[in-house]
Amino acid sequence: MMLCKSLLLIIFSLFAAGSVAGGSDFDNVLAVGELWDIPSIDTSNDDGHVALNDKALVTETLVGTNPDLSLKPVLALSWSRIDDLTWEVALRDDVFFHDGSKMTADEVKFSLERAAELDSKAASLLMLKSIEAVDPLTIRIHTIEPNAILPAALHYPSTAIISPSSLDDKGEFISPIGTGAFMVESFDPRTHVLAVARNDKWWGGEVKLEKIILRPITDPNTRALALENGEVDFTVDVPYSETDRIDSIEGLGVEKYSIPRIYLMAINLKHAPLDDILVRKAISYGIDRSSIARYVLFDVGKPAVGPFMPDFYWTNKSLEEYKYDAQKARDLLADAGWTDSDGDGIVDKDGGSLVLSLLTYPNRPGLPPMAEAIAGQLNEIGIKTDVEVLESGAISDRRKSGDWDLSLAAMSTAMVADPSYYLSFSYQTGGAFNHAGYSNPGVDGLLEGASESQDPEERLSMLNEVQSIVHDELPIINVAYYGVAVAKKDYVKGYQFDPTAHDYKLNPEMYLEK
Template identity: 25%
Template sequence: MAHHRLLRSLRVTAIAGVAAASIGVAGSAFAQIPNKTLVYCSEGSPAGFDSAQYTTGVDFTASTFTVYNRLVEFVRGGTKVEPGLAEKWDVSPDGKVYTFHLRHGVKFHTTDFFKPTREFDADDVLFTFDRMLDPNNAFRKAYPVSFPYFTDMGLDKLITKVEKVDPYTVRFTLSEPNAPFIQNMAMEFASILSAEYADQLTKAGRAADINQKPIGTGPFVFRSYTKDATIRFDGNPDYWKKGEVKISKLIFSITPDPGVRVQKLKQNECQVMSYPRPADIATLKADSNVDMPSQPGFNLGYLAYNVEHKPFDKLEVREALDMAINKKAIIDSVYQGAGQAASAPVPPTQWSYDKNLKVATYDTAKAKALLGKAGFPNGFEITLWAMPVQRAYNPNARLMAEMIQADWAKIGVKAKIVTYEWGEYIKRAHAGEQDSMLIGWTGDNGDPDNWLGTLLGCEAVKGNNFSRWCYKPFDDLVQKGRTTTGQDARTTIYTQAQQIFAQQLPFSPIANSTVYQPVRKNVVDMRIEPLGYARFDGVSVK
């Protein structure tokens, strides 16, 4: 112990010497970041900055891709994975052991509330994952929270141990091979935290500060947050990806009203905005100071049938309700041309997408006959839930619900439209209160399992499987897809799963929307992120 402490005091002295010598260097490093400010008009206030606790794009944009890094990362504007805080990794022949070789010389942020005394190493990786894996972890006891993605994806059971081989090598052991594992490790919950900072907070009795005053190794350093108003970040002068930080100040101007976001963008009060309404697209395209890049969204808006509620347990009923919806009219009115009719439980841009799925054509008379055959010649009464918020996959759920309500009335089905505040809506839906509900998904990691397993697997029935549909032939394929390696072999499995989905119809796919990213013309290299968040590393302002 004494020996250990002596080493530490030697190291601290050495660090103090280095710090004194490098003040000039830090100054010049900071000078390398252009003195530019970028203002982003975002659509909502993050609930916090501890990525592992959250599941929404609002939270991820404000924390994951600004403040933190992960062992592996998604390339900007894509779903491919590249090295992050791990320079490389090896996988054992049986597919169960992943060894990550960590990057040297990575610094944690220095702020007015934390001054690191050491660089990033294996201890930080151990702390990050141990906190999610071990209910008795000291920090988790000091600040008890849940980790929805980590547990929804079954990673708490999949990862059996995380070990430090040496200060720059970490070994993960899995209970079985898992094809999407590396893609999953690039996700938001896997953002690496500072063990030293967590330790400092615990000692001070302020563990919850990790969610309000974040410390990471990422491109931007958190400065301040005023809920419903602004978040301020500074470019990180010590960022390990040299030359990737091109703005010295990044400001989030929190603007929930999409009409106000458009005005602010037009007046140059912000240079980038989130989620324009379909109705504003023409105005923005006409503005000579604004660019409007767009691409087919990596998303799906759909109508889920809760198969635990009668009569949705009957296939003919689900088929009749699906056939009675005029989806073309919805694409025209709700998406206003910025979307395409969906037929599968995954978007067309997802590898393994089956473009040959049979889709029923809109046919009121046939739908009515099917209902009669199912024993409901006079229809029935149900609830139809509509989201209160605009999402990439559904710009206007209320209007969509009203159109579906009118379509169903033609076959004798009376639907009562129900809505709640967004957090409440999701919470009640997880509890299974809905009969039918409008919801959707933007992919998280580019892997088909993130659609088929997350939205339709048996393990997700109390999570994101809002149809509460657990069907063994389908679920067996999902499990097989996870343990099979190679994209071709997995595509065969997922094609079969999609065909079962189309036969059983636990939800009606409605649309894949087109995603627009309005930016001022002086913004350089802002990319549309298919996974639904915004990123500002690599972005500059002319």
């Protein structure tokens, strides 16, 4: 019987009170120090759908990815394009929800329509016009325009399939009833701690962990301390300067991986003089990416050229790096009319000094020190840069108000295994990640053409041209490719790193060997 919403949110058992506070005191209960808050377990919420899909393993998508970013079936068996505007998806016949009901085309239709209605990113990716349940194990998806990346979009976490029983009679969300290896046991609305229990009837096979406890710990230093004190068994992105020390502690280990994520600096193109390409290029040449990767990230990351890692098949490998050149940066500023006329070390023009704000957030350990390093480097070329470390919500508010100049963040470039996902969201006019306010009709046309094209080589050529244009126009400055540091107890076994995940993804093969 379905628990009412209030009861589900209030339940926080004696088990949780004991094991969450002091690590996993019971065998096969994994305590995880999650780097993001989990304010909601609604699958339409950004934090909720990622936590439920990647980390709690409660929900699953129709399509998955292999380590090389090629697509693979999950809840879908296969997919095919019927015509320019129609895709057909065949579903597995052995999948059951946590409440025992069988997954059919009706539940899939419900889930995708809800995702498109409530999640703007999912709506942009899916381009839904309508969905029809052809038979219990087949859906047909009709798009409003040709959508070459639809199968890849069905990997996006908010498109995960849930039972309509996740909602009450009024359509309000109660609790996610998914198909995954774990099911929600409790969620504390005060601490935002999520506890999930093993689904013994999971269609995918044996699940070894009994429970997983996700405890939000947004400060990197606190995450490291929680691991060392035994409060958690597994966490990611401890301070990079601490990785070697933590790895040397008996019983602990740190593993470093590269993931398709970019440290980037968005530029507010509505603020003069950042609307001047010469100033943007000066900033890019004034950043010493190699020293940042070595001395700020401690090699948990590498200097970036374009947005995509060099070994992606869709990466434009002809892009030339903005190699650090302080004199060239000063010359570009002078060409734009910015010189140090009063000798105070800061360039000025028409009586005003060039002073910029640089916003970033604390959750990812590389960001605050990287921001300070960039500010120091820009100061060397005559741009005074004030760093502000704020919570992500406050940064979002500042962007909406327009009160910002530069914004340093770490963005996933392959949440959907296709280059148009990141390029469209970041550079298309009105894109969900286009904080810079960038608008180029030529780029828009190329992205639209790539979405419509059924020729892989033609699509790749268009998307490579987009990469070339934005690399030259610099609405976003790419600083470094992201590296993730996974820190865990040695008794945590069976972890398999997934390079396509948002930060990290746990897997059903994990277990504890104490």
